[in-house]
Amino acid sequence: MKDIYNPETFREQGYKIIDILTDYLEKATSGDIEEVLPPITPDEMLTKWSGEFPQKPTHNTEDIIKKVIGLSNHLHSPRYIGHQVSAPLPNAILSTLASSLLNNGCTIYEMGPAGTIIEKRIIQWMAKLIGYDDTSDGFLTSGGTLGNLTALLAARQAKAGYDIWSEGTKEDNKLAFLVSAQTHYCAKRAIQIMGLGEKAVVSVETDENYRMTIPAIQEAYNSAVKSGRKVIALVANAGSTATGSHDPLEEIADFCQKHDLWLHIDGAHGASALVSEKYRSLLKGIEHADSVVWDAHKMMLMPALITAVIFKNGKNSYEAFSQKASYLFEKEAREEWYNLAQRTMECTKGMMGLKLYVSLMTYGTEFFDDYITRMYDLTKKFADMIKNSPDFELAVEPQSNIICFRYLHKDSSDIKKEILTKGSFYLVQTKLKDETYLRCTIINPLTTEQTLLDLMQEIRSLQIFSTASPSFV
Ligand SMILES: Cc1ncc(COP(=O)(O)O)c(C=O)c1O
Structure with a gap:
């Protein structure tokens, strides 16, 4: 039993896990992840995770962590513009290690x-x-x-x-x-x-x-x-x-x-x-x-x-x-x-x-002031981009960093499904006055004007076959 808390094993494993997390952070923040949300249905995902737990040690933590990273929604990707959940700051992530311990x-x-x-x-x-x-x-x-x-x-x-x-x-x-x-x-x-x-x-x-x-x-x-x-x-x-x-x-x-x-x-x-x-x-x-x-x-x-x-x-x-x-x-x-x-x-x-x-x-409070100000400014800029594009329609002038809009030539639900299937972005949809709109929260500090231009281009270029939409979205 005493062995389970062996400090040297913890140190050794900890370094390995920090390396895995660091490599992931680098990949995710640089936008190098192909699919923001892996397009896997819940039923397929179920087959990937055994519920049979071994009696004796057989797995190592690093393998499980690598696997969970690969099968998760990547909030640190600049192309994550979905629900209001943040891409956590490195020092916050590290301090949760201490609070867990x-x-x-x-x-x-x-x-x-x-x-x-x-x-x-x-x-x-x-x-x-x-x-x-x-x-x-x-x-x-x-x-x-x-x-x-x-x-x-x-x-x-x-x-x-x-x-x-x-x-x-x-x-x-x-x-x-x-x-x-x-x-x-x-x-x-x-x-x-x-x-x-x-x-x-x-x-x-x-x-x-x-x-x-x-x-x-x-x-x-x-x-x-x-x-x-x-x-x-x-x-x-x-x-x-x-x-x-x-x-x-x-x-x-x-x-x-x-x-x-x-x-x-x-x-x-x-x-x-x-x-x-x-x-x-x-x-x-x-x-x-x-x-x-x-x-x-x-x-x-x-x-x-x-x-x-x-x-x-x-x-x-x-x-x-x-x-x-x-x-x-x-x-x-x-x-x-x-x-x-x-x-x-x-x-x-x-x-x-x-x-x-x-x-x-x-990080200091000024960092948070800059971050929030930049996200709100960028959302207003995105609204201008939409208003200046005759093929897009803004639902309402954004007051913060949440924005709803639609593309006039394709159904918003189909667009969302197709984008999530491709994994090119993560965005969501909402109903306003009985109409369905695409909804983005510009929450990742690394999202830029170019990311949003790419999104608009991606929406225009989608080939939609609505009946073929997968069931995971
Ligand atoms: C305005 C508002 N209130 C409450 C909630 C619920 O918060 P939580 O998801 O932390 O329970 C949300 C979640 O999106 C929200 O947008």
Whole structure:
């Protein structure tokens, strides 16, 4: 047994694995990988991975790692322009090796002393960018979905008017959340997980830029009230998943204040723009939000998962799983700010702050400002390229680094399938007003204007035989 931790074997294997990963990184970042996503159906992939585990050692780690690299989606390729998942930074990747080795959970200080404090420093840095003061507080959690659920649980407890966490829902006190029609599906899911039912999700229609307007919010509010519901919260987008649209936060904050609503901002994608001098104005008004969710595995170039949930009033960070409203909380319990389990869904939580802490310390904040600014600028440039091409159509002017468009001579679903079959790029599709568009997130720092010109050319030159499309896309 002692042999299993043999430091020399670890060192020897570690060097070999770092060599494999380095060679891969070099190949991927130089665009030297032929297929961004290997065109293999799930059934074919199943045949490649044995589920028969040997009794005695037979494999070496390097072989398995080489194989998994070959059969994965290559996010470091400049031609990866698909979902909002980043090509992680080298120092972040290396620090996850350390956090895996240490395996210090960050929900109980004793189990992760350094990790817990690192997490606090990250939350403080983010809170300052949001514009919150020292009374704000929060924590990291495992993804935007869980982050939104946690924030909305806190909203429910703070605004229900009674201790709903202990007493449960009441037939004569039906609640409602106003949610943009463009909100990520996880917000609706969160409200239904809370047992409030589908009707508690009141959808607010968006304008031609996929942003909520005050008249639309007012209309949704009135209809919820008319149906006998107590509206307690509003979920705004900064930016939305499909089009990267930013809701007008300042006006929305005024509305929420007037109607005593909890304002939650889903900034999973777009809150990172707070780091950009040029684009932080997209988030004007975010400082009025009661809670904000911010994913660092989207626009901060971190490996998944790392999501911040930050509350304007730090006391509210105890509401989600509280037995009592926060004002009734025992003083001692709240003073245990370093034992995060009281506030997070997770019991064992990864040491997820280290990768971002290391990256901020080693690359500096200016690097992130440049990266985000460049991605947003490039997306605007891509929009101009599309508008200047009579055979392409832009769905909506991009507000961030998500862009939707179509080619006028071929069906978007067929284009996507064909491109993924060839592996020349990785991009996705979305439906907007019942029409299908190609959707790109320009998220890889190595993607250039030339990459996007190549994409347009690739789309034009595709030979589409739609019936022959493979089933893996
Ligand atoms: C705006 C928004 N919110 C929430 C989520 C869910 O985040 P996660 O995938 O980290 O659970 C996404 C994912 O794309 C998103 O775009």
